[in-house]
Amino acid sequence: MTGGVQEAEAAPAEVFDVAVVGAGPAGLAAAGEAAAAGCSVLLVDAGTQFGGQYWRHAAPEAEDTDPGRWHHGWSIYQRLTQRVRDAVDVGRIRHLASTHVVSVRREQAGGDGAEGFLLQASLLPEAQKPGSYQAPQLLQARALILCPGTYDRQLPVPGWTLPGVMAAGGVQAFIKTQGAAPGRRVVLAGTGPFLLSAAASVIHAGAEVAAICESNSLTGWFPGGAAAALVPSKAAEGAGYVALLAKHRVPYYRSTAVTAIHGDAAREGAVRSVTVSALDASGTPVPGSGREVNDVDVVGLGWGFVPQPELLLQLGAQTTLDEDGSLVGVADADQSSSIPRLYLAGEITGVAGAAAAVAEGRIAGRAASSSVGQAVRAGVADIQDRATRAAHRRFASVMQKAHPIPEGWTQWLEDETLICRCEEVPWETARAAAEELSAEEPRGLKGSTRIGMGWCQGRMCGFAAQCLSKKAHVGEGGASSGREAEHAAALSAAKRPLAVPMRLGDLAEEPELTQE
Amino acid sequence: MTAKPVTITVDGESVRTESGRSVAAALTLEQQRTAWRSTRFNQEPRGLFCGIGACFDCLITVDGTPGLRGCMVQVEDGMSVETDKS
Numbered sequence: 001m002t003g004g005v006q007e008a009e010a011a012p013a014e015v016f017d018v019a020v021v022g023a024g025p026a027g028l029a030a031a032g033e034a035a036a037a038g039c040s041v042l043l044v045d046a047g048t049q050f051g052g053q054y055w056r057h058a059a060p061e062a063e064d065t066d067p068g069r070w071h072h073g074w075s076i077y078q079r080l081t082q083r084v085r086d087a088v089d090v091g092r093i094r095h096l097a098s099t100h101v102v103s104v105r106r107e108q109a110g111g112d113g114a115e116g117f118l119l120q121a122s123l124l125p126e127a128q129k130p131g132s133y134q135a136p137q138l139l140q141a142r143a144l145i146l147c148p149g150t151y152d153r154q155l156p157v158p159g160w161t162l163p164g165v166m167a168a169g170g171v172q173a174f175i176k177t178q179g180a181a182p183g184r185r186v187v188l189a190g191t192g193p194f195l196l197s198a199a200a201s202v203i204h205a206g207a208e209v210a211a212i213c214e215s216n217s218l219t220g221w222f223p224g225g226a227a228a229a230l231v232p233s234k235a236a237e238g239a240g241y242v243a244l245l246a247k248h249r250v251p252y253y254r255s256t257a258v259t260a261i262h263g264d265a266a267r268e269g270a271v272r273s274v275t276v277s278a279l280d281a282s283g284t285p286v287p288g289s290g291r292e293v294n295d296v297d298v299v300g301l302g303w304g305f306v307p308q309p310e311l312l313l314q315l316g317a318q319t320t321l322d323e324d325g326s327l328v329g330v331a332d333a334d335q336s337s338s339i340p341r342l343y344l345a346g347e348i349t350g351v352a353g354a355a356a357a358v359a360e361g362r363i364a365g366r367a368a369s370s371s372v373g374q375a376v377r378a379g380v381a382d383i384q385d386r387a388t389r390a391a392h393r394r395f396a397s398v399m400q401k402a403h404p405i406p407e408g409w410t411q412w413l414e415d416e417t418l419i420c421r422c423e424e425v426p427w428e429t430a431r432a433a434a435e436e437l438s439a440e441e442p443r444g445l446k447g448s449t450r451i452g453m454g455w456c457q458g459r460m461c462g463f464a465a466q467c468l469s470k471k472a473h474v475g476e477g478g479a480s481s482g483r484e485a486e487h488a489a490a491l492s493a494a495k496r497p498l499a500v501p502m503r504l505g506d507l508a509e510e511p512e513l514t515q516e
Numbered sequence: 517m518t519a520k521p522v523t524i525t526v527d528g529e530s531v532r533t534e535s536g537r538s539v540a541a542a543l544t545l546e547q548q549r550t551a552w553r554s555t556r557f558n559q560e561p562r563g564l565f566c567g568i569g570a571c572f573d574c575l576i577t578v579d580g581t582p583g584l585r586g587c588m589v590q591v592e593d594g595m596s597v598e599t600d601k602s
Contacts (some may be wrong), residue, residue, distance in 0.1 A: 026597065046569070049592075052566060056568075058536050059535075059536040059590055060536075060539075061519070061520075061535035061590065062519045062534070062535060062536025063518045063519055063520075065518070065535070100525075124569075124588065125581070125582050125583070125584060126585055126588040126589045128581075130579055130580070130581070140527040151566060151568060151570040152566060160536070161560060161562065163550035163551035163561050163562065163563045164550045164563075165565065166564055166565055166566070167565060167566045167567060167568075168568055168569075169566070169567070169568065170565060170566045170567025170568060170587075171563065171567070173567045173568050174541060174544075174564070174567050177538065177541070178536075178537060178538070178541045178545065180541075180545055181544075182541075182544050182564065218594075232599070246595075262600045268550070268551045269551075269552045269560075269563040270551070270561075273549075296535075297550075314560070421562075421571070421573065424555055424556070424557045424558055424560075451539055455571075455572035455575075456570060456571045456572050456573075458567070459571065460566070460570070460571050470576075
């Protein structure tokens with residue numbers, strides 16, 4: 001034991017110039033750029049492979065010779081990963097796969113006296129090999145770029161806990177990694193262009209799309225059509241989906257929501273049908289408009305995406321509420337957060353898609369490199385990245401305005417509909433608690449109902465909880481305080497002690513600084 | 517696609533699948549199962565939901581280790597999988 005301590009003093013732990021969390025579009029771009037600038041880079045990613053959610057693909061063991069067929073921008077992915085792999089090969093980037101950054105704090109790092117970051121990284125339990133347990137490790141970096149990405153945003157609906165009901169992104173992830181659809185006949189519902197992308201994947205996998213239910217009327221796209229037209233790749237992608245869906249005669253319903261999902265008692269309650277209802281202009285189900293779509297075995301639900309804010313919140317960086325109601329980090333023109341040497345790239349600054357994420361990642365990679373003394377020449381590429389970011393942000397803004405969450409979504413809930421899947425908290429309990437909430441106590445919903453306290457730590461029900469808390473607060477002040485109340489509700493819903501659930505044994509253990 | 521055949525056991529029963537599959541996908545595609553866990557309070561059946569490791573609905577026991585996300589574990593030849601409800 002004593003020997004170990006002395007050894008630690010004799011050999012100071014390596015301090016990376018830049019740590020990048022996440023290896024999706026933004027993280028790959030950021031790491032590649034920082035390495036090219038001459039930085040030593042730590043790239044920590046929960047995935048077993050590069051690509052994040054957007055470029056999620058089959059495991060090498062599947063020996064898929066053409067993973068690009070499921071993807072947009074696969075050649076961009078290949079370029080980004082080749083650059084990162086080359087840097088890994090020469091020791092410029094250290095890549096930790098299947099690893100979560102559980103916690104992060106600011107701490108003095110390196111010899112220049114400036115503050116850096118101390119990351120606690122933990123191998124996923126699923127990646128631990130029996131008999132050779134790998135304990136969490138502490139890693140140091142002078143600058144940090146967070147590219148944590150998103151997961152699907154959910155709204156509860158009666159029957160959404162039945163087997164066969166999945167996140168729309170989960171349906172697509174299944175297809176991209178397994179090369180097969182998780183079912184035979186799929187309904188996709190929620191809002192946003194991602195439903196079209198998921199439908200295209202289902203069709204390419206050889207399954208049927210029984211219906212797409214888009215809750216919005218899409219008239220919201222027209223005032224901003226000019227911004228959409230400025231992004232030809234998006235227009236082409238959209239046109240491709242429309243042609244594919246038309247060819248396969250996929251019913252596409254606007255101003256429509258899945259308002260109930262029904263299971264088959266003989267098959268463990270697995271999905272058999274859905275009720276779809278028309279929504280009025282305020283996003284409330286029209287009574288009596290419901291009709292059944294039968295012979296369905298998979299339902300994919302998606303109401304946009306939730307940027308993962310845990311590490312951002314642990315560091316106390318400034319946040320704001322995006323147009324779509326997402327809690328996002330505030331970043332300046334160089335992707336710098338409110339905290340020195342903390343940079344943000346990709347969906348954590350607002351959901352805007354992969355092209356914007358790559359541009360932001362590259363900008364952040366250069367800015368982080370400059371911050372640790374690696375001079376970067378800002379050339380034509382930088383101008384291009386900034387233009388790409390601007391165009392895609394404008395597009396995202398139009399998209400978010402065109403796809404709001406239906407105001408009346410709670411109308412389709414039944415008393416026994418679970419709001420929190422993990423802790424099995426029904427709507428009647430959540431509603432009663434929300435009505436009693438006070439603005440002075442934004443965490444009340446969680447405390448009084450256990451909503452968000454289960455395995456997923458509110459990742460699935462967090463947005464619903466945020467909406468319910470906001471509703472409780474609105475009316476206690478003017479419009480601006482309503483927005484502030486929603487921001488407060490979003491912060492309280494997202495507040496988690498650790499970025500991912502950990503084993504208690506890992507929490508008890510004090511990890512040592514990783515030696516190089 | 518030139519995936520290799522892989523055999524796992526699920527609750528003692530031999531299941532043939534292929535390399536590269538997740539445990540959740542093997543149950544879904546080879547066994548047509550949509551649920552393999554019961555909830556604590558209402559004993560509701562659960563299986564895949566988010567599909568990307570965020571929701572913890574697809575928890576399963578693999579080679580004696582409980583509480584693993586079925587969507588995040590890849591099958592290996594000879595792997596022993598136990599569900600919550602055999």
